Amino acid sequence: MSIIVENLTVSYRRRPAVHHVDITFEEHSMWAVFGPNGAGKSTFLKSLMGLQPIDTGSIRLDGLTRQNIAYLPQQSDIDRSQPMTVFDLAAMGLWYEIGFFRGINAVQKQRVHEALERVGMQRFADRQIAYLSNGQFQRVLFARMLVQNAKFLLLDEPFNAVDARTTYELLDVLQKCHCNGHAIIAVLHDYEQVRAYFPNTLLLAREKIAAGATETILTEPYLAQANAKMQQQESPEWCAS
Numbered sequence: 001m002s003i004i005v006e007n008l009t010v011s012y013r014r015r016p017a018v019h020h021v022d023i024t025f026e027e028h029s030m031w032a033v034f035g036p037n038g039a040g041k042s043t044f045l046k047s048l049m050g051l052q053p054i055d056t057g058s059i060r061l062d063g064l065t066r067q068n069i070a071y072l073p074q075q076s077d078i079d080r081s082q083p084m085t086v087f088d089l090a091a092m093g094l095w096y097e098i099g100f101f102r103g104i105n106a107v108q109k110q111r112v113h114e115a116l117e118r119v120g121m122q123r124f125a126d127r128q129i130a131y132l133s134n135g136q137f138q139r140v141l142f143a144r145m146l147v148q149n150a151k152f153l154l155l156d157e158p159f160n161a162v163d164a165r166t167t168y169e170l171l172d173v174l175q176k177c178h179c180n181g182h183a184i185i186a187v188l189h190d191y192e193q194v195r196a197y198f199p200n201t202l203l204l205a206r207e208k209i210a211a212g213a214t215e216t217i218l219t220e221p222y223l224a225q226a227n228a229k230m231q232q233q234e235s236p237e238w239c240a241s
């Protein structure tokens with residue numbers, strides 16, 4: 001089982017945000033996607049999910065269906081004002097199994113409660129999501145992702161605007177998912193988190209700068225190369241090819 005990305009280019013108004021990227025994500029792997037601001041990290045993740053049209057190249061799901069990939073978008077992409085309880089939001093992880101209109105059975109209900117338990121939100125099951133803190137809301141989004149029970153978990157800046165304790169506990173949840181055989185691909189900004197928790201890193205600066213074992217990728221020469229590449233691409237002379 002793998003996600004195979006070949007020669008991927010994704011543009012906004014003909015300007016590439018992701019440029020000729022090749023990489024394969026194998027099952028059971030744990031990857032950080034790291035790079036400067038505007039490096040195309042979120043765009044890359046959205047294109048893996050089929051949420052962003054691609055210009056060239058391909059994304060092949062080998063031995064996987066879309067149902068096997070769960071996606072946790074940035075909090076800013078989610079409308080929190082709608083009336084919905086914590087339980088209902090977590091239960092949306094069952095969508096691939098039941099669609100919008102069927103009710104959930106006792107076993108599925110139990111799965112939702114277990115997922116809420118794993119992220120420390122079981123006692124808030126009946127609370128409206130509008131009343132949650134950022135950290136609590138992120139815990140519920142993690143529960144929704146756990147309920148889906150997908151083979152690959154894709155997360156876009158999951159710890160942005162989240163308190164330190166929640167970040168630590170959710171990193172622990174991710175590590176357990178990895179130990180239980182799930183593959184994880186997360187866009188992250190925090191160098192120390194990547195070094196401490198993620199065995200592999202894809203370093204992006206619109207192009208792939210490097211990919212592989214984190215200790216060999218998050219090094220001064222590669223990081224400098226990523227920054228230089230971004231500056232070069234910001235210049236008016238840079239012409240995508």
Ligand SMILES: Nc1ncnc2c1ncn2[C@@H]1O[C@H](COP(=O)(O)OP(=O)(O)OP(=O)(O)O)[C@@H](O)[C@H]1O
Pocket residue numbers: 012013017035036037038039040041042043044
């Ligand atoms: N919807 C959009 N329309 C036009 N341009 C966009 C859009 N989304 C992103 N971009 C541009 O594409 C480039 C890559 O953006 P993206 O958000 O993928 O990068 P990122 O690495 O996730 O950035 P950050 O770390 O700042 O969140 C940036 O130059 C950004 O301005």
